[in-house]
Amino acid sequence: MNRIATLKRQASMLGAAFLMAFAAAANAAPAAAVEIQEVKTPGGLTAWLVEDHTVPIIAMNFAFRGGSALDPQDKRGLATFLAATLDEGAGDLDSQAFQQALESTATKLSFEADRDDLSGRLQTLASNRDRAFDLLKLAVNDPRFDAEPVERMRARLLASVRSDATDPENIASEKWLKLALGDHAYVNKPDGTVEGLQAVTADDLRALRNRIFNKAGLKIAVVGAIDAKTLAPILDEVFGALPATGDLASVPEAQVRKGNAVEVVAFDIPQSVIMFGTGGLKRDDPDFIPAYVMNSILGGSGFGSRLTEEVREKRGLTYSVYSALWTLDHAGLFIGGAATRNDRAAETVKVIQDEIARMAKDGPTEKELAEAKTYLTGAYALRFDSNAKIARELLGIQLNDLGIDYINKRNRLVEAVTLEDVKRAARRVLDSGDLLVTVVGKPDNLTSTGG
Known part of the structure; x- marks a missing residue:
């Protein structure tokens, strides 16, 4: 499955998950009980x-x-x-x-x-x-x-x-x-x-x-x-019959391009599909949890996120806009996406760029941070409501080398994040707000630059 499509689907589902999180936290066994x-x-x-x-x-x-x-x-x-x-x-x-x-x-x-x-x-x-x-x-x-x-x-x-x-x-x-x-x-x-x-x-x-x-x-x-x-x-x-070791080549560390660039791919459709992003953090980075909280506020929490508020609610530019942290063994990426009418693609890109630049410069508010912590800690229980989900979560924790006690301490790590932590992570991930953007469609007033 396309990992980017998976991240998009997860982000779009979080608005509904937000409404379920508190009931789940109250009625289901907490993650720490696993x-x-x-x-x-x-x-x-x-x-x-x-x-x-x-x-x-x-x-x-x-x-x-x-x-x-x-x-x-x-x-x-x-x-x-x-x-x-x-x-x-x-x-x-x-x-x-x-x-x-x-x-x-x-x-x-x-x-x-x-x-x-x-x-x-x-x-x-x-x-x-x-x-x-x-x-x-x-x-x-x-x-x-x-x-x-x-x-x-x-x-x-x-x-x-x-x-x-x-x-x-x-x-x-x-x-x-x-x-x-x-x-x-x-x-x-x-x-x-x-x-x-x-x-x-x-x-x-x-x-x-x-x-x-x-x-x-x-x-x-x-x-x-x-x-x-x-x-x-x-x-x-x-x-047990498998060999002790394998014979795999090494994968080099990825170098993520910096700066602003837009690439337009002409495609005869009524909407423009937009993808944007920049370098992120790998999962073992000490600032990953603060960056995770920052992304939830920016665009990872579906309805209620800044991008949804600015792009969808205030301007009606798109039905869905999301952002996500994508961690790989040899790269950390910050990505996001949206789709909009061709005649409003340039405006949509500009609003996204401005909102990301604002987060990079000022970070979130105390209120946004408190709400994000409440949501992220409450929603964590939803990952453990079936055997299949628990097995998937445990495997991911192992692959990321987070330790067998991670489930017990994860919410404490989120709760410990301070406003300065999130601002620091926002500066590291979003830098000055520069974005790499690809647009597929026939967008008005938008051309490739710096590709």
Whole structure:
């Protein structure tokens, strides 16, 4: 999935989430009540477990370091292709038999490649636990890559890439990443290119699996009706045969372009799609939490944010405008987007630029900070209202090296943010308010500058 599209969707949903946050905080178990066990297996693996027998379901999320940023230049989309074919037959089960086995045990199994990782998700009934993990073991250790499912997945991926090539939001995000990051590997979409997907062979898929799938780069989160004693040998059975280390190339640190620039991409549509941004902070930066609070006030909280107030409510320029912090292993980015009529695109860009410059110069008010803290701490519980959500959250915490106690201290970190902290983070991220902007459409009175 396009990560920028995911960030946009999350930001647009936050207005509704705001209305739910206080009820959730009052009625649901707080995040701090989630008890995480660190499970050490006899084979040397480590996993985080939240044992919960309330419902007879087990959810598991796991990830290997190494994603689409490592795709060869002539085979862009290789990691996504691998993710698409891992559950299309394994061991002595061809694609149809493997899918039937999943269906007969009510097991959901999927894989996904992002720029830095290749991840997997498993969800099953506790009563079908052993068979579900047997199927996962086959997919991880012995995928078949038979000709028929490989070609079927190739056709599906090619159709998606061709569709994205005419989607203005995808075009805007691709152009913005190129404008911001130049030739860095992060510019290349995980979904790949037509030429790259056409060049991938089954041997390429096997070779990439062998490089990525190793115990050193593995993170595991399990939530549900299973205890640590039962889980440990199962994890060794599933992942224990993997090599200790992999053979992955390194990804260089990204250098984000500074300054103002606008790139207009002519596209015959009635609306202009706008993407804007600049460099951000990586997740381990001490100022990340203050920057996160700042972004919530600016454009990350949906309805109620400054950008929504200025761009939508006061001027009626767009239905939705958002901003987000996008953290990658080798880059931190601040991004945002909107869509508006072609004849109001220039005005929309100017309002966004002015509002970001104002935040960079003056920061938020005490009232805005207090409201943001209340919202962010109250809404945190919404991330833990299902086994699947908890497993996803735990995996993200592991991938970001935040520590097993992060859930317990996260809200305290937000509460501790001062007005000066947010102003400092705003100056660091937004600098003087300079923005890189891409616009896809036929905007009036707006042309490319400094591209």
